[in-house]
Amino acid sequence: MEASKHIRIEEAYSMVKSIRVNCEGRKVVDVHSQIYGLTRSIIARMVLNRNYFASNSKEALEFKEIGTEYSHLLGVINLGDFIPYVGLLDIWGYKRRMMAARKRMDSIIEKIIQEHQEKTTGVSTDASINFVDVLLSLKNNKDYQHLSMDSIKALVIDMLAAGTESSAVTIEWALSEILLNPWVQEKAQQELDHVVGRERKVEEADLPQLKYLQSIVKETFRLHPPGPVLVPHESTQAVQVTGYDIPAKTRLLPSAGECMGNWARSFKVGKSTGSQSREVLKWQH
Numbered sequence: 001m002e003a004s005k006h007i008r009i010e011e012a013y014s015m016v017k018s019i020r021v022n023c024e025g026r027k028v029v030d031v032h033s034q035i036y037g038l039t040r041s042i043i044a045r046m047v048l049n050r051n052y053f054a055s056n057s058k059e060a061l062e063f064k065e066i067g068t069e070y071s072h073l074l075g076v077i078n079l080g081d082f083i084p085y086v087g088l089l090d091i092w093g094y095k096r097r098m099m100a101a102r103k104r105m106d107s108i109i110e111k112i113i114q115e116h117q118e119k120t121t122g123v124s125t126d127a128s129i130n131f132v133d134v135l136l137s138l139k140n141n142k143d144y145q146h147l148s149m150d151s152i153k154a155l156v157i158d159m160l161a162a163g164t165e166s167s168a169v170t171i172e173w174a175l176s177e178i179l180l181n182p183w184v185q186e187k188a189q190q191e192l193d194h195v196v197g198r199e200r201k202v203e204e205a206d207l208p209q210l211k212y213l214q215s216i217v218k219e220t221f222r223l224h225p226p227g228p229v230l231v232p233h234e235s236t237q238a239v240q241v242t243g244y245d246i247p248a249k250t251r252l253l254p255s256a257g258e259c260m261g262n263w264a265r266s267f268k269v270g271k272s273t274g275s276q277s278r279e280v281l282k283w284q285h
């Protein structure tokens, strides 16, 4: 995380700058695209060392297009997952689209991994090291000999898929709640003034002191978990849970919303401005 800190800083500042320029020119700012652009840029740079969102190359455009297709397909309800014969027919064509997107993504990732392998400079410096470099370097370690090229590709795709939408959607919800609750914005600004001041930019190192901001993020997670239903899990063997018999191969789709009590609809960040107050800390749980 420390090695990739500069990427998060550069991308966040560049987003803020672009919003400011648009505002000064009295142009409409598409906040949704800005936030998705931010998280996609950060993840693509951290994982692949590719700055796709500052580029209009053929590969960058294709990567962005596949990213949008992935985001869309992740959110659709595919009846075929629940009714097997409907799945075979693939009436809505989701399966076909998933396979096509997967194939296109696979060939881009394969090319990038090959390029990393061919790098003659050897191990990267701390500032440029990325997830693919780390995985490739593990292959030389005898404990990770089993790490195949397919596993590396799968891990890379996993990071890209899991790390982009989750953060973007959380930021978007947090901003929406702050807009709907102006007193929350006021208190967050007071805290920023108190902890950071107006003479410098916010840094990652400030985060532990920004308790009220943390409680906004946690309340956003409670009310708007990025995936209301978590990724499916399957029991590998028959077990008993609190007296119930669960057969092997039972698929579990935990409801994050229920677990986090998001039936309580109001956005309840700590009521006191004192960032260290008990009331604020109470909301961190």
Ligand code: HEM
Pocket: 043, 158, 159, 162, 163, 164, 166, 167, 170, 226, 230, 231
């Ligand atoms: C708002 C931010 C995020 C939230 C709320 C979140 C939440 C989750 C949850 C609930 C799971 C499933 C755990 C399980 O049931 O097994 C998960 C899996 C995962 N997350 Fe995140 N995550 C976030 C951001 C990220 C980021 C930024 C990355 C990568 C840089 C990431 C990478 C992963 C990976 C690789 C998995 C495993 C997926 C798999 O099992 O195939 N996540 N995340």
